[in-house]
Amino acid sequence: MDDHLKETKIDSALVYDGSFLKVIKDTVRLPNGNAATREYIPHPGAVVILPVLDNGRLLLERQYRYPVGQVFIEFPAGKIDPGEDPLVCAKRELLEETGYTATDWKFVCKIHNAIAYSDESLDIYIARGLTAGERKLDEEEFLDVFDCTPQELTSWVRSGQITDVKTIIGSFWLEKILSGGWQPIGR
Known part of the structure; x- marks a missing residue:
């Protein structure tokens, strides 16, 4: 057509x-x-994790992004390695960046964040049943991990404090999922 x-x-x-x-x-x-x-720019793809703690708070990161010269508030995310399953990547990235593991994983959606100049896609997962552990950051990776309420996240998006597109889209999905309006679409 x-x-x-x-x-x-x-x-x-x-x-x-x-x-x-x-x-x-x-x-x-x-x-x-x-x-x-x-x-x-060809890209192997990436994942985004929406980590929800048992108390309903969300795990986020603060990380300096060199191309725009500032610290961003983001959900944990990372590039898929060649041949790697996206869910395996999501589990690896959550552990590496935050130290947490999760027992409940659901696929939320796929997004294309830069269609004018890249074939990059991001698979978004919601992670629950979180258990804290030790982070395993890459040698060149520096970031802070913190938690917030869903309401704080939404207010930061609305005020423009969060401008990262994957985090904005993840926050909108989380708002719908946590209210019971939407279910993760799964795979």
């Missing part, structure tokens, strides 16, 4: 190959027959 909107790859070139990011420049055939270029 959408064939009249599709673009077809004619040629592709790797224009930047860094240790973390790559940039691809494709030549495409547009629906009207003309050619155009498309530059994008």
Whole structure:
């Protein structure tokens, strides 16, 4: 049904190959027959964890993000390793970043956060039945872990104190799930 909107790859070139990011420049055939270029960043995907403590409080992180030069409030998240199952990644990232493990995991949704310039997608999971343990941060990772109420999270989103898109979307889903209005869609 959408064939009249599709673009077809004619040629592709790797224009930047860094240790973390790559940039691809494709030549495409547009629906009207003309050619155009498309530059994008391929990404292996990532996960976002919405950790809910037994007392109803939420686990969040404060982390400095170099590209925008500031500390952000975020849900735990991380990049999927090659061949890694997204749920396995979510469990690994929750433990590494917060020290917590969870006994109850539910898939919430998949989001595409940068469709104009990347194929990155993020799988969002809600984690319950949390048990505290020791963090296992990566060598180059520095972050603070704290907890807050769902109401505090919502007020920070509304006031603009939280601008990270994965955290905003996660907060909206959590609000619906915790009120009983929505159920995680599962897999």
